[in-house]
Amino acid sequence: MSALENQRGAKIVDVAKRSGVSISTVSRVLNQNPKVGAKEREAVLRAASELNYVPNGSARALRSTRSRLVGAIIPTLNHAIYATMADGLETRLAENGVSLIINTSAYDIETEFKQARLLVERGVESIILVGSMHKPETLRMLEEKRVGYVYTYTNDPSEKGAAIGFDNEKAGGTAAQFLSDLGHTRFAMIAGITQDNDRAKGRIDGYLNKLRMLGHDPKNVQIVEAAYDVESGRQAMESLLTAEVRPTAVFCGSDILAAGAVKQCQNNGINVPKDVSVMGFDNLEIAELTTPDLTTLEVPARAMGVHAADYALESLVQRKSMRQRELPIRLIVRGSTSSAPK
DSSP states (O other), rough: OOOHHHHHHOOOHHHHHHHTOHHHHHHHHHHHTSSOOOHHHHHHHHHHHTOOOOOOOOHHHHHOOOEEEEEEOOOOSSSSHHHHHHHHHHHHHHHTTTTEEEEEETHHHHHHHHHHHHHHHHHHHHHEEESSSSOOOHHHHHHTOEEEEEEESSSOSSSEEEEEEEOOOHHHHHHHHHHHHHTTOEEEEEEOOOOTOOOHHHHHHHHHHHHHHTOOGGGGGGGEEESSSSHHHHHHOOOOOOOSOSSSSOOOOOOOOHHHHHHHHHHTTTTTTTTOOOSSSOOOOGTTTTSSBBBBEEEEEEHHHEEEEHHSSSSSHHGGGGGGEEEOOOOOOOTTOOOOOO
């Protein structure tokens, strides 16, 4: 692809020129018309791939009538981490006659890029993303195709996109402050995988920075990264329990990880919270199903979905005043935390 094509985005005419066929033939191939010969079809598909051409479904929809479709790409449908946000998003869109298409990326930004292409081809008017870390190609494609996008689970917008969520560093700092106020001096954290995950990294940074401000040495804080599932939380907790210096306060980057951590403490005969305080994040349903139930930070999941939908439903002019919105988190104190053991 030439520098000019890369800058402005490949058009159907570019595909026609490279494949040596007419624009109408390219259109028939892309619309899966069976009357096109195999040789021409192969040439068109090869040219489209080489040019990274994305059929602009949203543009086609706008030429006739609005598609009334919004897309969302969330990391996973496992557990309920993103279910409440998606429910709030879908409910508000449905109230306004707009349908939601949900795709998942498995926390992989390359997969997310491919899913975004598919959504653009389907003609979505806007796309809801999670976090602020994405492939530059993803954002460039959305901007070239004039598909609006909004980040959730962060309040850090891009130059042209919006962010409706909360401050992950502030959340990590809230956890550190709470555990330090209980008198703990030996801290650890079971965090999510930080690769391509700005939310997990932000919570770690906030936790360590606040502990530093409170007079604790961050070098003594044990950080273990783990996938968001119970078994990974259990294994991460085992590594902390067998460390040379065992922590008395463990902040987990999700309630799923915290549930695994509590389970592993019980497997080792370690009392929660008498021996070790365990704190979660999200305030999922599982937080009240553990024994003891989890102290956690409640994120504004439903509100994020509702406000993201409001952004997607507004006009381009109105969106300019809605580009950034920080929603509050809430500390929920339950039985899994207590004063530091003497």
